[in-house]
Amino acid sequence: MKKKIIVLVCTGLLISCSSSSNEDSGTGQNSNNPPTDSESGSGNVTWSIPQSQVLDGGPGKDGIPALVNPNFVNIQSINYLNDTDFVLGFKQGEDVRAYPHAILDWHEIVNDNIGSVSVAVTYCPLTGTGIGWNRILKGKETTFGVSGLLYNTNLIPYDRETNSNWSQILNESVNGTLLGEKADLIQLFETDWKTWKALYPNSKVLSNNTGFSRTYGISPYGDYNTNNNRFLFPVPKDPRMPSKERVLAIVDGDDSKAYRFSSFISQNIIKDSFKSKNYMLVGNPNFIVSFELDANTEELIFEYVYNGSEILLKDNEGSEWNVFGEAVSGPRMGEFLKPAPAFMAFWFSVPAFYITDIYVN
């Protein structure tokens, strides 16, 4: 019997070398299915970001299911949002849509088609960043999924056309065949539900009838958004501001400039320059928007005329502009202010990715 025990122990030791493996397999039923590793080279371990800081977030690839062309309903049908809940807004012509954080908390990416625009509304609940990307990559439309990986606790989407991984806050592919490719930004507008309803009462809102069973309206992250000390993954902290303070960040190359809501208490329009470019920022307690001023708009004198409805600015030529920077009346009707490369974020996440200055009045 003793010999048998020894054999058992030895057998156990022989098979006990620690190991791991990962596999993707696709049925290839439609173009949205990611190719297998062998097809796409996603087994490629070359990353443009420090690989040791890329972490498995836990749910696994597609464990957080991105939405594709989901259902929308009118504002009156929405019963899962409170006035203080945030939404991301997008406008294309007369089609105005809202993507509530309450849905994005559970799906992180919405692949949508609005008119001729193929947009991926990406949202990372852990960095509070909502960023729109064009889904046309190298001339082909793709959809983005949630890779289940994180870098600096920020979402890493993957595109289903090539299986390349992307950094949301860097707006570029960081692994795979599209390594180094930049995402084309699509301007989104972030505000609270009460403000949005007044701004665009006829807009469409993402339905909670997504085809997935989730507790929409209950954050899966508890008090993460407001607790400055709670983090789920290691990330550098910058003590210049409370970690979870929401800021607007304008990014340019490796640099960024952050704008606080408190800067808009005494003024609603800030004109600032950053890396030799001129910007106009417009804000109030409920939102901040930013535009790059170019030769066509630099000489205009803007007045803040926001009263809760769509019109945000009026210029000295008599044109009225909305929150998306679109001239909706006056001689420049139909023109757009150039959107700044910017996004809303929890403060900590901006200096984690960029060399960041803070705007001071």
Next chain:
Amino acid sequence: MKKLFLLIFLFSVGTYAQTCCSGGVPLSNNLGLPNEGKGVFVVGLNYDYNNLNTLNAGTEKLDDNSRQRITNSVLLNFGYAFTDRLSVETLFTWVNQTRTITQFGNENFTETSGIGDAVLLIKYSIPEILGKRTLLNLGVGTKIPFGESDILNDQGIQLTADLQPGSGAWDVLGWFSASKGLNFRPSATLSATATYRFTGVNNSYLNNTATYEFGNEIQTNLGYTDQFLMFNTLFNPGLIFKYRKAFEDKIDDFGIPNTGGEWVFIRPELGAQLTPQINMISRVELPIYSNVVGTQLTPTVRFTIGVTVKLKPKQTNILNIIP
């Protein structure tokens, strides 16, 4: 006939091993080898399959089976009784964990395997202290972090704590069991066990950038077992109710959402004494109440099968000793 039962049990193991894998190492479930008397050495070998395919929000079961976690564990116990009251038990584990996401017509599969953590438990038995035909056992022990807790996937990405074979932390265990033979039915026993796990901290989590602590855990069992003889073999059927409460995990000393919860399981089991030295046991564990914190995968079914072998020291026949 006994060989037939042995074959049936072994065949069952093979069937489940081909079709399933495992997750969550059932350390507490597999502690408590009996003290068989001074000098007796006991060896237990168990296979445990734990399937988590149910997504809950609190007590509500969500209509989503796209995620599956399976843990396969091989558990090897050694027990030795120094006296009729004092004994020691060790538990070694080998763990295989899988995570399968089936979504959008695709399947993403992640797997880790390796030696898991081990347990060392010192136990003290006190018979008859709670009345006739009662036995009280008290134990204290530690969980030793033998298992790796920093395994990378094949892309070089470090996996999360709950996919690692080991926890990277020393835990302290308190263990208690009590049993009473029933007077109205001498073959029947009522038993209760409780385990409390005070978890330690993994100070080198994620390349030494964070600390991680699994939540403390309470587990209690209340069971009824009986005996019957069939085919010249003694069988021990039992029905156990298990309550488990896990507190939230912590990273850098802050609680992690969607960890922890309370569960009640029902566990029918059947043991068979194949010889005076060899016992086989099989258990199925099914959740009857699950209340998770936040939204979590929660156990769907667990299956365990094992064998225990007693090795008694050779008796010295004093009468035959020649002076």
